[in-house]
Amino acid sequence: MPPSTRENGAAVLVAYASEHGSTREIAARIAGRLTRAGHRADARPVDGAVDPDPGRYDAVVVGSAVHNQQWMPEASGYVRRHRAELGNRPVWLFSVGMSAALGRPLRSLASHHEPKNMPALRDEIHPVGTCLFSGAVRRGDLPPAGHAAFKAMGGHYGDYRDWDRIEAWADEIAHRLPEAQAA
Numbered sequence: 001m002p003p004s005t006r007e008n009g010a011a012v013l014v015a016y017a018s019e020h021g022s023t024r025e026i027a028a029r030i031a032g033r034l035t036r037a038g039h040r041a042d043a044r045p046v047d048g049a050v051d052p053d054p055g056r057y058d059a060v061v062v063g064s065a066v067h068n069q070q071w072m073p074e075a076s077g078y079v080r081r082h083r084a085e086l087g088n089r090p091v092w093l094f095s096v097g098m099s100a101a102l103g104r105p106l107r108s109l110a111s112h113h114e115p116k117n118m119p120a121l122r123d124e125i126h127p128v129g130t131c132l133f134s135g136a137v138r139r140g141d142l143p144p145a146g147h148a149a150f151k152a153m154g155g156h157y158g159d160y161r162d163w164d165r166i167e168a169w170a171d172e173i174a175h176r177l178p179e180a181q182a183a
């Protein structure tokens with residue numbers, strides 16, 4: 001897909017790394033909102049087998065599930081591999097963790113705790129914005145030690161995705177795209 005002219009909206013890549021599907025569904029929702037706002041958005045996995053070319057898009061959103069307080073290596077590797085292209089177009093980053101699933105007071109602490117590799121990613125590509133969402137946490141997703149740690153933190157399994165917040169973030173991107181492209 002060639003980059004767009006301003007009149008027909010921006011071409012936006014929503015690239016994501018997801019282990020159990022909740023980040024994939026968030027990426028699809030973000031792409032849907034961007035499309036609805038008049039842009040052309042593709043949600044694509046970055047799972048090693050697929051390596052979408054950011055150079056073919058006007059702007060890029062990259063998202064990753066958080067594992068062990070880090071972005072998945074597929075997503076951080078994607079950003080590093082494409083840092084030149086990502087560094088010279090508007091980019092937004094989102095992370096999907098489990099802060100909303102935790103008991104108080106950890107919940108509010110964790111909701112402000114960005115993944116450990118986010119400062120390095122930010123330095124590499126200077127994103128326009130970043131956001132941390134909660135995803136879905138299911139019993140079968142965590143290994144036994146992870147389950148024990150989750151329970152020790154007062155965790156409850158469930159789907160904690162706040163679709164209103166996710167859509168509002170996507171709508172803000174849609175709104176800011178023309179200005180971000182011009183910058």
Ligand SMILES: Cc1cc2nc3c(=O)[nH]c(=O)nc-3n(C[C@H](O)[C@H](O)[C@H](O)COP(=O)(O)O)c2cc1C
Nearest residue numbers: 018019020021022023065067068069097098135136
């Ligand atoms: C092995 C494992 C480790 C995780 N570690 C963290 C973590 O350190 N911090 C966090 O906020 N969430 C953590 N989570 C929760 C996931 O980020 C959350 O369930 C998210 O929705 C997963 O996205 P996905 O369904 O796209 O894989 C972990 C999940 C798994 C399976």
